[in-house]
Amino acid sequence: MILPIIAYGHTLLKKVATDFEQSDESLSQLIENMWETMYNAKGVGLAAPQVGISKRLFLVDTVQLEKEDEEGINQVFINPKIVQEDGELWAYEEGCLSIPRITGDVERQESVTLRYVDQDFRSHEKVFTGMNARVIQHEYDHLEGILFTDRLKPLKRRLIRRKLENIKSGKIEVDYKMKFKG
Numbered sequence: 001m002i003l004p005i006i007a008y009g010h011t012l013l014k015k016v017a018t019d020f021e022q023s024d025e026s027l028s029q030l031i032e033n034m035w036e037t038m039y040n041a042k043g044v045g046l047a048a049p050q051v052g053i054s055k056r057l058f059l060v061d062t063v064q065l066e067k068e069d070e071e072g073i074n075q076v077f078i079n080p081k082i083v084q085e086d087g088e089l090w091a092y093e094e095g096c097l098s099i100p101r102i103t104g105d106v107e108r109q110e111s112v113t114l115r116y117v118d119q120d121f122r123s124h125e126k127v128f129t130g131m132n133a134r135v136i137q138h139e140y141d142h143l144e145g146i147l148f149t150d151r152l153k154p155l156k157r158r159l160i161r162r163k164l165e166n167i168k169s170g171k172i173e174v175d176y177k178m179k180f181k182g
Contacts, residue, residue: 003037003051004179008099008147009168011181017047017054017143019079022121027057031076031119034059041176043097045135047142050098052179056080058139062132070130080116080140083125085109094138094148099167100174102160104152108137 006012020027030053038046044065047058056079063072087110095103112133115125128136138148149157149164166172170180 001033001036002040002177003033004177005041005050005097006052007167007178007180008164009181012049012052012054013098013147014145015054016145017049017056019056041097045139046097047139049142056143058142060135060139062135065131073132076119077116080114082140083113083115086111092134096148099147099149100172102163104156106148106151108134112136
């Protein structure tokens with residue numbers, strides 16, 4: 001089932017998400033719905049807070065972005081914790097399904113070590129690099145109540161202020177279901 005994506009301005013997007021205690025059937029259904037929602041909106045990542053659930057879960061599909069020098073991932077991350085971020089900062093133009101039609105250069109480190117559990121609640125710790133690391137860091141930020149716009153340079157934030165206000169008040173049309181603040 002396609003879920004509505006929570007729009008910029010909703011208080012849930014600024015809240016720190018809580019851990020899942022254990023796997024249950026509703027978690028499997030949530031994950032299935034999130035994949036369907038993400039693909040419907042043509043995204044490469046989606047965090048549970050973006051669909052109105054303040055839990056530490058996100059999914060990533062960078063296979064669709066695959067480049068010759070980097071293998072993409074298609075993966076679910078539950079209760080993730082960044083262990084370490086390494087490497088040079090590099091800027092890349094990011095966007096977000098909760099903040100449609102706005103993009104901006106965000107600097108992130110090129111490598112991230114992540115500890116997480118999978119859908120079967122098996123523990124993993126793995127290093128991700130390049131675009132995989134970037135998308136993971138972006139989605140992880142959602143679990144911490146941080147949006148990519150919070151990481152933009154002050155001038156860029158001032159330039160997009162009116163567009164953000166329009167999203168907050170629902171004055172935007174998108175090709176996917178969204179839920180706007182009151």
